[in-house]
Amino acid sequence: xxxxxxxxxxxxxxxxxxxxxxxxxxxxxxxxxxxxxxxxxxxxxxxxxxxxxxxxxxxxxxxxxxxxxxxxxxxxxxxxxxxxxxxxxxxxxxxxxxxxxxxxxxxxxxxxxxxxxxxxxxxxxxxxxxxxxxxxxxxxxxxxxxxxxxxxxxxxxxxxxxxxxxxxxxxxxxxxxxxxxxxxxxxxxxxxxxxxxxxxxxxxxxxxxxxxxxxxxxxxxxxxxxxxxxxxxxxxxxxxxxxxxxxxxxxxxxxxxxxxxxxxxxxxxxxxxxxxxxxxxxxxxxxxxxxxxxxxxxxxxxxxxxxxxxxxxxxxxxxxxxxxxxxxxxxxxxxxxxx
Amino acid sequence: xxxxxxxxxxxxxxxxxxxxxxxxxxxxxxxxxxxxxxxxxxxxxxxxxxxxxxxxxxxxxxxxxxxxxxxxxxxxxxxxxxxxxxxxxxxxxxxxxxxxxxxxxxxxxxxxxxxxxxxxxxxxxxxxxxxxxxxxxxxxxxxxxxxxxxxxxxxxxxxxxxxxxxxxxxxxxxxxxxxxxxxxxxxxxxxxxxxxxxxxxxxxxxxxxxxxxxxxxxxxxxxxxxxxxxxxxxxxxxxxxxxxxxxxxxxxxxxxxxxxxxxxxxxxxxxxxxxxxxxxxxxxxxxxxxxxxxxxxxxxxxxxxxxxxxxxxxxxxxxxxxxxxxxxxxxxxxxxxxxxxxx
Numbered sequence: 001x002x003x004x005x006x007x008x009x010x011x012x013x014x015x016x017x018x019x020x021x022x023x024x025x026x027x028x029x030x031x032x033x034x035x036x037x038x039x040x041x042x043x044x045x046x047x048x049x050x051x052x053x054x055x056x057x058x059x060x061x062x063x064x065x066x067x068x069x070x071x072x073x074x075x076x077x078x079x080x081x082x083x084x085x086x087x088x089x090x091x092x093x094x095x096x097x098x099x100x101x102x103x104x105x106x107x108x109x110x111x112x113x114x115x116x117x118x119x120x121x122x123x124x125x126x127x128x129x130x131x132x133x134x135x136x137x138x139x140x141x142x143x144x145x146x147x148x149x150x151x152x153x154x155x156x157x158x159x160x161x162x163x164x165x166x167x168x169x170x171x172x173x174x175x176x177x178x179x180x181x182x183x184x185x186x187x188x189x190x191x192x193x194x195x196x197x198x199x200x201x202x203x204x205x206x207x208x209x210x211x212x213x214x215x216x217x218x219x220x221x222x223x224x225x226x227x228x229x230x231x232x233x234x235x236x237x238x239x240x241x242x243x244x245x246x247x248x249x250x251x252x253x254x255x256x257x258x259x260x261x262x263x264x265x266x267x268x269x270x271x272x273x274x275x276x277x278x279x280x281x282x283x284x285x286x287x288x289x290x291x292x293x294x295x296x297x298x299x300x301x302x303x304x305x306x307x308x309x310x311x312x313x314x315x316x317x318x319x320x321x322x323x324x325x326x327x328x329x330x331x332x333x334x335x336x337x338x339x
Numbered sequence: 340x341x342x343x344x345x346x347x348x349x350x351x352x353x354x355x356x357x358x359x360x361x362x363x364x365x366x367x368x369x370x371x372x373x374x375x376x377x378x379x380x381x382x383x384x385x386x387x388x389x390x391x392x393x394x395x396x397x398x399x400x401x402x403x404x405x406x407x408x409x410x411x412x413x414x415x416x417x418x419x420x421x422x423x424x425x426x427x428x429x430x431x432x433x434x435x436x437x438x439x440x441x442x443x444x445x446x447x448x449x450x451x452x453x454x455x456x457x458x459x460x461x462x463x464x465x466x467x468x469x470x471x472x473x474x475x476x477x478x479x480x481x482x483x484x485x486x487x488x489x490x491x492x493x494x495x496x497x498x499x500x501x502x503x504x505x506x507x508x509x510x511x512x513x514x515x516x517x518x519x520x521x522x523x524x525x526x527x528x529x530x531x532x533x534x535x536x537x538x539x540x541x542x543x544x545x546x547x548x549x550x551x552x553x554x555x556x557x558x559x560x561x562x563x564x565x566x567x568x569x570x571x572x573x574x575x576x577x578x579x580x581x582x583x584x585x586x587x588x589x590x591x592x593x594x595x596x597x598x599x600x601x602x603x604x605x606x607x608x609x610x611x612x613x614x615x616x617x618x619x620x621x622x623x624x625x626x627x628x629x630x631x632x633x634x635x636x637x638x639x640x641x642x643x644x645x646x647x648x649x650x651x652x653x654x655x656x657x658x659x660x661x662x663x664x665x666x667x668x669x670x671x672x673x674x675x676x677x678x679x680x681x682x
Contacts, residue, residue, distance in 0.1 A: 054538035056574050084542060085549050089484075089502070089532035093511030121507055235616065243576045250573040253507070257538070293472035294569060294611045297508060316473035318508035321674065322651065 022258050023049035023081055024212055031077035033070075040065050041074070045205040047212045050258045053078040102218060102262050103151030105139045105174075105334040106327035109312055113298075114320055116143075116151060119217065119262040122252055122295060124224075126267035126286035127302035132310040132329055133266040134165050136302070137220045139333035140264060141189050142174040144218035150178075153262065155217025156188040158210070160203055162226045166191060170333070177332035190216075197231045197244055200224075204251045211259045219255065224248070224265035225288050242291045249295035267292060309337055365601050366392040366424055367555050374420035376413075383408050384417070388548045390555040393601045396421040445561060445605050446494030448482045448517075448677040449670035452655055456641075457663060459486075459494060462560065462605040465595055465638060467567075469610035469629035470645035475653040475672055476609040477508050479645070480563045482676035483607060484532050485517040487561035493521075496605065498560025499531040501553070503546055505569045509534060513676070520675035533559075540574045540587055543567075547594045554602045562598065567591070567608040568631050585634045592638035610635065652680055 027049050028038055044063045046052050052060070052074060060071045101116035110116045117123050117140060125133045141159060146152025159166055168186055175185040190210060194200040200221070207219065225245070232241035256263045272283045286292065286299075293299070299316040305326060313324045328337045370392055371381055387406045389395050395403070395417060403414045444458035453459045460466050460483060468476045484502060489495025502509055511529055518528040533553060537543040543564075550562065568588070575584035599606045615626045629635065629642075636642070642659040648669060656667045671680045 054542075056539040056541050084535075084538070085546070086501070086533040086535040086553065088530050089509075089511045089514060089534050090526060090529035092509065092534050093515070093529050096511055238616065246573045247576065257507070257536075289614055290471065290612055291572070294506070294566075297506070299472070318477050319510040319513050 022212065022260075025049055025052065027081060028052070028074065028077050031080065033074055033077055037066055037070060037074070045208060047208050048258050049078050049081050051208070051254065053082040053084060054254060054257065100148065100153050100217070100260075100262075101151070102140060102144045102153045103146070104136060104327075105143055105332075106325070106336045108325040108336055109327045109334070110151070112312070112314055112320065112323040112325045117218075117262045117264060118298065119153060120256050120260045121297035122249070122256060122263045122265060123298045123300065124265050124267055124286070124292070124296035125300050125302055126269055128269055128284060128304070131302040131304050132312075132327075132334070133302055134163075134222055135170075135329050136334050137222050137264060137266065138167070138170045139174055140218055140220065140262075141171055142178060142180065142185055142333065144262070145180065145185060145188050146178060153217025155215045155261075156190065157218040157220065158190045158207055158216055158261075160192050160194050160200065160207075160219075160221045162194045162200060162221070162223055164193065165222065166193075173331050174333040194227060197227045197248070200227060201244075201248050201251065204248070204255065208255060208258070211255070211261065216259065216261050219252075219261045219263045221252070221263075221265045223268055224252075225267050225292065229268065229287065242289060245288060246291045246295070249291065253295065265296065365555065365603075368392055368395065370424065371395070371417065371420050374423065376417055376420055380409055380413060380417070388551060390551045391601050392421050392424050394551070394597065396425040396427060397597060397600065443491065443496050443560070443603075443605075444494070445483060445487045445496045446489070447479060447670075448486055448675075449668070449679045451668040451679055452670045452677070453494070455655070455657055455663065455666040455668045460561075460605045460607060461641065462496060463599050463603045464640035465592070465599060465606045465608060466641045466643065467608050467610055467629070467635070467639035468643050468645055469612055471612055471627060471647070474645040474647050475655075475670075475677070476645055477506075477565055478513075478672045479677050480565050480607060480609060481510070481513045482517055483561055483605075484563065485514055485521060485523065485528055485676065487605070488523065488528060488531055489521060496560025498558045498604075499533065500561040500563065501550055501559055501604075502532055502534045503537055503543065503550075503562075503564045504534065505537045505543060505564070505566055507536065508565065509536075516674050517676040537570060540570045540591070543570060544587075544591050544594065547591070547598065551598060551601070554598070554604070559602065559604050562595075562604045562606045564595070564606070564608045566611055568610050568635065572611065572630065585632060588631060589634045589638070592634065596638065608639065 025038055025041055025047055029035055040063055041052060057071060057075060061068060100119045103110050103116040125136060127133055141157040144153040144155060144157050148154050171185055172182040175182045192203050194203060228241050228245055252263050255261060267286045267288060269284045270287050272285060301313045301315050303311050305311050308329045309326055310329060311324055311326050314320045314322050326337050328335050368381055368385055368389055368391055372378055383406055384395060400414060400418060404411060443462045444460060446453050446459040468479060470476055484500040487496040487498060487500050491497050514528055515525040518525045535546050537546060571584050571588055595606050598604060610629045610631060612627045613630050615628060644656045644658045646654050648654050651672050652669055653672060654667055654669050657663045657665055669680050671678050
């Protein structure tokens with residue numbers, strides 16, 4: 001049963017599988033769950049059958065108004081629709097060959113990424129200020145709307161801005177480069193400003209309800225860690241900060257699994273000024289500790305080169321080699337270096 | 340009786356031993372019917388997750404009593420029948436030594452790493468890999484998925500691999516690249532790996548039941564859980580839930596050990612780390628230690644600590660083992676998986 005269900009329902013964002021894609025939670029009514037219970041699940045933030053299947057039982061028990069017997073019935077119904085068992089690596093490989101990758105705008109950068117930013121997983125960009133993180137995010141907001149044959153994702157973009165650096169006029173400039181209609185491009189980007197870490201997490205619930213309505217290809221959180229640095233201060237609050245961040249990143253991964261969006265998060269850095277300061281200046285490392293490090297599937301380090309050049313290095317990835325690529329920032333966004 | 344039973348069934352201590360012990364290996368639970376247990380009761384045992392006679396023999400009586408539809412008298416009868424088939428008594432260390440000499444070890448792909456492991460990853464026990472991000476845990480897991488399929492004389496396990504992925508980092512194309520290196524057919528290699536994605540800790544535990552039913556059918560040499568602890572970090576938060584987390588984790592690890600004992604697979608789990616930022620921060624930066632506390636520490640038989648060296652080099656250190664010395668080995672990560680360092 002697991003193998004055939006997996007054949008029918010593939011997890012990543014594939015164009016021909018859109019009709020199979022994430023099941024809206026109303027599908028559970030066909031399996032005998034009362035409409036009232038389905039509404040309770042929806043109010044608790046579970047908009048798809050996948051979301052219910054992926055949630056641990058104890059979290060479902062906490063939803064008001066759903067008894068233990070009902071929870072078991074719901075889990076059983078959800079497990080029938082969503083593949084949760086074993087499949088062979090060959091089948092997974094066949095599915096993975098069709099994962100959409102969103103072009104970054106620079107061919108050299110796409111090359112070290114084996115095609116572009118992968119949908120269905122979390123990519124983390126970190127680097128000092130002016131290293132190009134936000135520019136790359138803006139470029140992706142446009143390229144994700146391109147048709148598949150041009151390296152796009154044929155979907156909308158969602159932008160959660162924690163630093164107040166989102167500039168729609170940049171999107172218009174980049175849209176011109178790809179020959180897209182500026183007004184349409186802006187219309188296809190859902191934007192929200194996050195004011196604190198709790199708000200940032202709540203925005204994800206709203207994002208889930210939007211993603212079930214229309215097809216989104218990209219989700220950006222710029223920056224995922226900025227608010228944590230000031231909402232939680234000092235060693236005393238460190239563990240609370242890490243727990244909150246862990247939950248936030250887990251929710252992001254859940255969205256990537258459910259809807260097959262490419263999740264791109266930017267991260268700030270900290271300079272380590274002890275010890276090795278003698279040798280080569282302060283070492284720059286991304287913040288968020290091991291929680292962040294283990295949560296992102298692909299980690300990219302960006303740094304400034306000469307003039308408008310930027311260099312991107314693959315730091316951690318399950319399948320990409322550690323390589324560097326140079327790209328350039330211009331009024332048209334991220335592009336290849338013009339020699 | 341115990342020594343002759345031990346002699347007949349070499350499978351108990353090292354089930355993945357010899358190829359000729361395959362027919363002795365784990366007994367499918369239907370064999371209990373030959374001992375007079377009703378077919379209906381056997382089916383109830385199977386539905387409760389017991390696929391082999393060993394599984395029933397290793398299970399405490401109180402857990403068997405909880406299975407619906409089997410009375411106390413029947414439980415005693417079942418336990419008696421299972422104990423006749425599975426050696427549960429004393430044997431001499433000499434015999435155990437002879438059995439252990441034939442335990443299969445799966446090569447890691449790097450000769451230096453195999454050397455400090457005295458042959459490779461041991462089957463029938465749990466090996467834990469821990470390290471920071473990009474230390475090579477997932478790459479080593481992928482390489483083992485291929486090497487476990489190699490013939491015994493090439494250091495393989497001649498069996499399939501089972502991969503439970505909690506982080507979404509499984510990449511079949513890596514398996515294809517590694518398969519080329521060993522001259523194996525890529526499509527066959529992929530077909531021999533059973534893969535499942537775990538979405539929460541309850542699901543992760545349920546997958547083990549499915550794994551057991553698969554292992555009775557075909558011979559598996561390796562089982563990888565990458566990573567065993569990632570989901571625990573977010574399913575259970577804070578000190579208040581710590582004890583619930585540890586209990587759940589303990590049950591999960593116990594089930595893994597049971598699978599290793601029953602079927603003689605090599606169980607490899609990868610673990611995340613936490614940085615300890617107090618105290619010793621003055622000296623050498625935060626100390627890295629694996630998560631899971633003492634529950635994890637005591638459950639894994641062999642603990643390996645991986646860290647990044649220069650560029651593609653990685654260093655593996657044996658941190659805890661009943662018989663390996665604390666030694667370090669350098670290896671390299673390349674498109675062909677884990678290899679020796681090319682000087």
